[in-house]
Amino acid sequence: MKPDTCLLAGFLALCFPLLSWTAAFSRHEVWSSMVTQLEFDNIANVSAFLLDRESGILYLGARDAILAVDTTNKLKFPKIVWNVPEEKSRSCVTKGKTEADCNNYIRLLEFLGDGRIYACGTYAFDPQCAFVNISTFTLEKSEDGTEKMETGKGKCPFEPSQHYTSVMAGGTLYTATTSNFLGTLFDISRATGIEQERIRTERSINWLSDPEFVGSAFIQEDEKSNPTGEDDKIYFFFTEVAKEYDLYTKVKVPRVARVCKSDIGGMKTLQRRWTTFLKAQLVCEDRGSGQRFNILTDVFTKQHRPGDPSSTHFYGIFTSQWEREEMSAVCVYSLEEITKVMDGPFKELKKSCENWMNPEPVPTPRPGQCLNSALKAEGFDSSLKLPDKVLTFMRDHPLMENSVVSAPLLVRSGVTYTKLAVTLAPASNSKLNTTVLHLGTDHGELHRIAVVGPNATVLQEIPLFPPSEPINNILLYKGQALVSSPKSLVKLPTEGCSLYPTCEVCARARPLGCVWKQKEDACSLAITEPGEVMNPEDLVSRCGQSDNHCSTEIQKLYVVEGLHVLLPCVQVSPRPCHWRYPSQRHIRRRLSDLEVRVTLESNGTYECFCEGVGREQPACPGAVYTLLLQSPSASLSIMQTSGRQFVAGYLLFFIFGFAICGLLVCLFHRRRKRRGGGHSSSTSEKGRDLLPSSDTPQSPSSASLFSEAIPFAEKRNGTLNGHGGHVPELKCGYIYANSSGLKLQDTSVNLAEEFPGRERPGPEEEEERIGDGLSEMGDTLVGLEEEFAKLHVLRGAPLAQCEESSI
Incomplete structure (x- = not known):
């Protein structure tokens, strides 16, 4: 046998099991459910969400593109490409910005009500706005054929990562964003409409102190249930650095601010500024532990009674500035509570003693008050007619004394929630509603949590995206949740007991009216008799758990x-x-x-x-x-059975097999030289040609090494597999190694036929010579084993006993 053949055989024999072992551990678990996923080609940084609830078409703002998706039929429309000219992008880079940031990130999409969409993007740190024709889904063009654009300053942030919020109220856009290239100026403004009525906040740290805008909401009064003629209001939610706390470090606090829709600024004081801007602190505190969550990250607005604006509640996600561990809480605030605080006392800083105090007296009419029927009866039918003393007080006292306080609905450690949506369902046999929180995490998961009164139950934790893709939008529509990451979009159901696949989870969903049916082996709506009370603990016990409440296994x-x-x-x-x-x-x-x-x-x-x-x-x-x-x-x-030791063991066998293979080849050539030294090389070649090709293939393939055409020798009862317990003929073999030990595969060679003219030695002489060779080889093997045992990387993987070896 040639040395390269021996080496190839040993290599394949050793590596084949290793490859099989590696493949066995390569598995990809896919969460399969009622989820429809839609990925976009060459699209990144999806941020803006706008849904047409009549047609079901969802418009998405991304980097350099606007997309439209029919959520009903899962159809994608051709995308609108709105990128930045190359020269403008180069100019942005020369100003110190990165090439990635100097694209056009679409941050604003709002319906204008005339068949168009108002779209604004960062446009290489020079915000621009354009108009999308809904029917043709194209950007409107100017007469010269270019996109029809207008400045987006004050409507859209300069930087893609800047915090920002906007809301459309009666066809007018209200925004909270940065208003300069450096991102150091912040405004809450009326960004569109008549030029004279475009007003903003005062440039004062008492009004806005390094804010991070989170969300906004337009609350439109119901004409039927508005006897006092109250004006419509716009609410903004943000986190800012508190100026009322004089500590060694900056303290962040969550705020809610309110402005009135009919506010057009003052005549002399507060010209082109809000005259109704008031803000109050939001407190989300766990009263049991005294822990306060002071950073607001997202807000969801929900009417508890559809069609009744006074039933509006604001759900917020909070984190803590002081906690090292990841922790998220959810608090809810009612519009009634916020209104009560806005109508309360003002906070004031007395310069003499540097203490915050309640100012006295408050001028009349009350500063920050929205127009109503009573004010109009007194002649104040416009903010332009308010007295200067009222406007001056308003300018210096935007902060309220009292805070809007709430206890958490939910506190979870080790998770960071990024987005929130809320659905309400009537609780089973209870006057309380069941609140279902749909929470997106920064690791691409969607969590569903049911809250009934003081109790919260985790219903589902669904991985939707890779951990590197945070959830940045959740939109609820017709019993479906549209959830997006910066790269893709999924749709999944939000309601129905069929969402809960096991008896235990179905039992936890009992507040939603779900019950597990053993016959159908499914979760479905409960049908109960009047007055029947079903305890969720009893329902869980029916799933196989113990009836004893304290018998935890x-x-x-x-x-x-x-x-x-x-x-x-x-x-x-x-x-x-x-x-x-x-x-x-x-x-x-x-x-x-x-x-x-x-x-x-x-x-x-x-x-x-x-x-x-x-x-x-x-x-x-x-x-x-x-x-x-x-x-x-x-x-x-x-x-020793771990992956590292497994590989080390194979490395040992490979090196050991290589050495033994070389040793056997040397012994074979040495014996041939000793027996056939007087013959020429032609005689040797002639002798080799006499060997049967089926027994000694010159170039065996990898498949032939494991086929039945080449028999494997086995050692049974302490002897090599032969005839009558003796070794009949000299055999040259290669090493085959596995986790059980070492094997010699041998091919018979008849020396008498290979070297004609020479007398074959007797059985006793031949057995003695072979015994000497095997003894010499055994001594060499023992020495090699001792040398390999000294290697640190190969320790812990001993050679298997030869008697126990098997194929």
Whole structure:
């Protein structure tokens, strides 16, 4: 056998199992459900959302493009390309901006009501607005054939990542954004309409102090339920640096600001400025722990009674400036509570003592008040007619003394929520409504959480996008949720008991009117008798859990040092879950779950307690785990079967097989030289031609190495596979190695036929010579094994015993 043939055979024999092992661990788990996903080609940074609720067409603003999608038929229209000229992009780069930021990021899409869409983009740090013809889905052109554009300053931010919000009220655009290239000036303004009525906030830190705008809402009064003739109002939500707190660091606070739709500024004081701008602090505080969440990240507006503006509630996502751990909370504020605070006392800073105090007296008519029937009766039918003393007071006192306070509906650790949408459903056998929170995370997941009174239950956690794609929009439409990331869009149902595939999850969805039916093996709407009360705990117990409320099953987990173990715990209340565990620092919270890095001190019991309404922790844990650390010998055994040791073992066999193969080839040539030294090379070639081709292929393929045409020798009862327990003829073999040991595959060679004219030695002499050769080879193998044992990387993977080897 040629040396290269031996080497090829050994290499394939060793690598083939390794490739199979690698493929076995290559699996891709796909979450399959009622989700329709739509990806866009060459589209990135999808940010603006605009839905036509009559036709179901969704318009999307992205980088250098505007898209339209028919959500009903899942059809995509040709996109509108609106990019920046090359010379303008180069000019933007020369001003110190990156090439990526010097594109046109569409940040604003609003219907104008005349068959057009008003679209605004950053346009290489020079905001511009254009008009989209809905019927043709094209940008309107000027007479010279270029896009018809107008300045977008004050309507759209300069930078793609700047915080921004806008709302259309009666065909007029109201925005909250930056108004200069550097991003240091901030305005809340009426951005369109009559030029004389385009007003904005005063450039004062008392009005806006480094704000981060989050959301806005237009509240239109109902003519039938508005006896006082109150004006329509626009609300803005943002986080800013508080000037009323004199601390060693900047303190951020969430705010709500209000302006009136009919406000057109003052005559002398506050010209082209808001005369009705008032703001108040939002407080989202867990009264049980005293923890306050002070950074607002998103707001969703919801009317609890459709058609009644007074029933409007604002749901907000909050995080904490002071917490190192990821944590999110959801608080809700009613329009009634905000109005009450706006009608309360003003906050004032007395320069003499540097303390905030309530100013006295407040002039008449009340500063910041929207026009109503009473003011019009007094002759104040326009903000231009307000007295200077009222406007001066308004300019110096935009902040209210009282705060709008709320307790969290939900607090979760280890997660950052980015977007929020809310649906309401009547609770089963209860006067309270069930609030379903649809929360998007910064890791591309959608969480559904049901809130009934003080209790919150996690219904679903659905991965929609890769972890690198945060959810940046959630829009609810006809029982569907349209959810987007910067690169793609999905549609999935938001209502219906069929969303909950298991009995346990269906039992948690009982407040939504769902019940698990054993016959159908499905979750469906509950049909109950009048006055029947169904306890969710009893429903869960029917799914196979214990009826005893406190009989939590203890789960034993056998672990080894160095592993990372995730202990799950289901959160069932708006307040966070707490863990009791052995004193150690090798832990990390992931949502309500606990990740443990196993060390020598990890033995013990881990208990999860999810708080209810009261301050005290519940007596019964929601989950109990016992970690049992195995002995070092067991640990070593497990580690030897890990991937790293698996590869090291194959490396050992490969090197060992290569060495033995070379040794056998050398022994073969040495014996041939000893037996046939007096013959010429032509004689040797002649002798080789006499070998049967079926027994000694000159260039075997990789497939032939494992076929039945080449028999494998086996060692049985301490002898090589032969005839009568003896080795009949000299055999040259190659090494075949696997995890069980080493094998010699041999091909018979008759020396008498190969070298004619020479007398074949007797059986005893031949057996003695072969025994000497095998003994010499055995000594070499022992020496090689001792040398390999000294290598650090190959330790822990001992050679298998030859007697135990098998194919």
